[in-house]
Amino acid sequence: KILGLSTLSGGGGLLTYSDSSPLRSILHANATHDSDGNPIRKKKVVVLGSGWSGYSFLNYLNNPNYDVQVVSPRNFFLFTPLLPSVTNGTVEARSIVEPIRHLMRKKGFEYKEAECVNIDASNKKIHCRSKDGSNLKGTTEFDMDYDILVIAVGAKPNTFNTPGVEEHAHFLKEADDALTIRKSVINCFERASLPNITEEERKKILHFVVVGGGPTGVEFSAELHDFLVEDVAKIYPTVKEFTRITLLEAGDHILNMFDKRITAFAEEKFQRDGIDLKTGSMVVGVTADEISTKERETGKIVSEPYGMVVWSTGIGSRPVIRDFMQQIGQGQRRVLATDEWLRVEGCDGVYALGDTATINQRRVMEDIAEIFSKADKGNTGTLNKKEFNGVVKDICQRYPQVNLYLKKNKFKNIAQLLKSANGEDTEVNIEKFKQALSEVDSQMKNLPATAQVASQQGKYLAKCFNKMEKCEKKPEGPLRFRGEGRHRFQPFRYRHFGSFAPLGGEKTAAELPGDFVSIGYSSQWLWYSVYASKLVSWRTRMLVISDWTRRFVFGRDSSSI
Numbered sequence: 001k002i003l004g005l006s007t008l009s010g011g012g013g014l015l016t017y018s019d020s021s022p023l024r025s026i027l028h029a030n031a032t033h034d035s036d037g038n039p040i041r042k043k044k045v046v047v048l049g050s051g052w053s054g055y056s057f058l059n060y061l062n063n064p065n066y067d068v069q070v071v072s073p074r075n076f077f078l079f080t081p082l083l084p085s086v087t088n089g090t091v092e093a094r095s096i097v098e099p100i101r102h103l104m105r106k107k108g109f110e111y112k113e114a115e116c117v118n119i120d121a122s123n124k125k126i127h128c129r130s131k132d133g134s135n136l137k138g139t140t141e142f143d144m145d146y147d148i149l150v151i152a153v154g155a156k157p158n159t160f161n162t163p164g165v166e167e168h169a170h171f172l173k174e175a176d177d178a179l180t181i182r183k184s185v186i187n188c189f190e191r192a193s194l195p196n197i198t199e200e201e202r203k204k205i206l207h208f209v210v211v212g213g214g215p216t217g218v219e220f221s222a223e224l225h226d227f228l229v230e231d232v233a234k235i236y237p238t239v240k241e242f243t244r245i246t247l248l249e250a251g252d253h254i255l256n257m258f259d260k261r262i263t264a265f266a267e268e269k270f271q272r273d274g275i276d277l278k279t280g281s282m283v284v285g286v287t288a289d290e291i292s293t294k295e296r297e298t299g300k301i302v303s304e305p306y307g308m309v310v311w312s313t314g315i316g317s318r319p320v321i322r323d324f325m326q327q328i329g330q331g332q333r334r335v336l337a338t339d340e341w342l343r344v345e346g347c348d349g350v351y352a353l354g355d356t357a358t359i360n361q362r363r364v365m366e367d368i369a370e371i372f373s374k375a376d377k378g379n380t381g382t383l384n385k386k387e388f389n390g391v392v393k394d395i396c397q398r399y400p401q402v403n404l405y406l407k408k409n410k411f412k413n414i415a416q417l418l419k420s421a422n423g424e425d426t427e428v429n430i431e432k433f434k435q436a437l438s439e440v441d442s443q444m445k446n447l448p449a450t451a452q453v454a455s456q457q458g459k460y461l462a463k464c465f466n467k468m469e470k471c472e473k474k475p476e477g478p479l480r481f482r483g484e485g486r487h488r489f490q491p492f493r494y495r496h497f498g499s500f501a502p503l504g505g506e507k508t509a510a511e512l513p514g515d516f517v518s519i520g521y522s523s524q525w526l527w528y529s530v531y532a533s534k535l536v537s538w539r540t541r542m543l544v545i546s547d548w549t550r551r552f553v554f555g556r557d558s559s560s561i
């Protein structure tokens with residue numbers, strides 16, 4: 001009795017089955033006893049988090065030999081790419097969430113609505129606290145043991161300790177944040193429409209400030225601008241002339257992780273639309289009434305009154321992860337480090353996925369240097385063109401970060417980078433290569449903190465877990481890539497399928513694989529179809545499509561409910 005096909009992360013489908021299905025009972029019967037009929041003790045896998053990486057892991061995990069327990073303060077999966085559309089009522093918050101209990105029931109996993117507050121890696125225990133324990137009288141905290149821990153808790157907004165941000169700015173990370181922003185925008189218009197308000201006060205209330213010119217800040221500014229132009233102008237005609245959107249970016253450009261053509265187009269479009277784009281402007285403080293910035297060109301501190309501030313400047317580690325990092329000797333690092341198999345370095349049986357972790361760069365560079373040394377069979381310190389090309393291909397396939405670095409620095413491939421270090425030599429000098437590599441090492445970016453990376457990591461780890469017993473029984477799998485011995489699985493490899501930057505007015509910029517850039521209405525339709533297809537269930541897909549249709553036909557809902 002096949003129930004459905006999952007399409008999370010777009011990478012093919014996964015067959016799921018009902019609790020009563022014969023397929024399930026066969027799988028479970030085989031799994032709970034070994035070939036001699038002795039019962040097998042199931043390994044306890046505790047998964048922290050129900051976001052992109054955690055949900056993807058759970059969705060693809062199909063091994064009945066694990067007793068899976070999920071701990072997350074959020075009993076739903078949230079489709080974050082459509083969160084900016086919730087802030088102006090284009091899409092409803094309920095349309096982009098999928099209750100986690102559906103998946104738990106289908107898979108036979110257990111869920112606890114709680115937050116993990118401490119990880120004790122030496123005793124393989126976690127300490128949890130119920131999200132809302134106000135009526136529970138003494139039962140709000142509990143401990144759980146694990147054999148394997150999968151950390152997928154994501155990250156928290158990073159304020160860089162800027163004074164007043166926590167107290168006065170809005171973040172855009174969770175469904176509740178988007179709903180609060182929506183109410184706040186409408187409330188600003190209602191307040192500005194009251195009688196006896198001075199013109200100055202009106203201007204202040206209707207000044208919307210967005211901090212951070214990354215994809216989220218840009219998309220939010222674009223959505224807000226659409227709302228003001230398409231809906232607010234009709235609903236609040238008397239105050240529309242007082243509205244202003246300011247986008248503050250500390251760097252030289254917005255969307256600086258995108259192709260330069262996209263950045264230029266976005267900056268021009270925002271200027272045309274009347275969005276006040278200020279680059280080289282770093283926020284140094286926020287009070288209840290004013291936001292202060294330090295201008296790079298003049299070095300002066302400038303303060304401006306505002307009605308609402310949205311803070312979107314990047315992410316940082318959650319407190320539970322910071323404590324855990326101290327415990328396992330990673331206290332000096334900024335982000336939790338894993339190896340390429342997503343195992344947390346410095347402890348046993350713990351994996352980390354998504355925004356919460358990063359693959360240790362140093363190891364990657366050591367491995368790359370080792371691939372070169374291995375290819376240099378004659379130990380001559382040089383490689384010929386054929387050997388070199390093989391190595392280059394291997395590196396680029398294994399390490400997408402290298403590709404991202406090359407692209408950013410306008411090298412077509414690693415061979416071109418080496419040409420700049422190595423001149424026109426027909427043989428590649430390994431020492432010179434290593435020098436070029438140290439440059440890459442210091443500048444190379446981590447994998448981007450995106451849903452694409454998180455969901456691919458979840459899927460990768462689930463597939464490893466699905467094959468775990470088979471590989472333990474037959475360890476003659478692929479040779480371990482680094483050091484001595486064998487490793488059972490290929491390391492994680494990220495495949496980049498491209499990125500979108502919605503710019504408002506039914507225009508989107510798309511950066512697709514192969515250096516292909518498309519900007520305009522056609523990309524907007526591509527955006528609609530890709531996101532509709534990536535939604536995790538038919539229920540959410542139908543809801544989102546109906547929200548988009550409602551918006552086209554009736555406009556956005558401007559009630560502050």
Ligand code: FAD
Nearest residue numbers: 049050051052053080081116153154354355449450451452
């Ligand atoms: P999350 O998805 O954040 O999930 C973390 C989970 O852990 C949540 O369920 C949370 O409740 C739970 N949790 C938190 N603390 C604890 C704890 N202590 N114990 C247990 N559980 C805990 N990426 C793209 O690729 N494309 C986009 O268009 C895009 N748009 C975005 C728009 C917005 C507004 C935002 C905020 C992000 C966007 N991203 C996008 C980035 C993407 O959402 C993240 O990279 C992705 O969510 C990371 O997945 P994750 O599993 O690491 O964390």
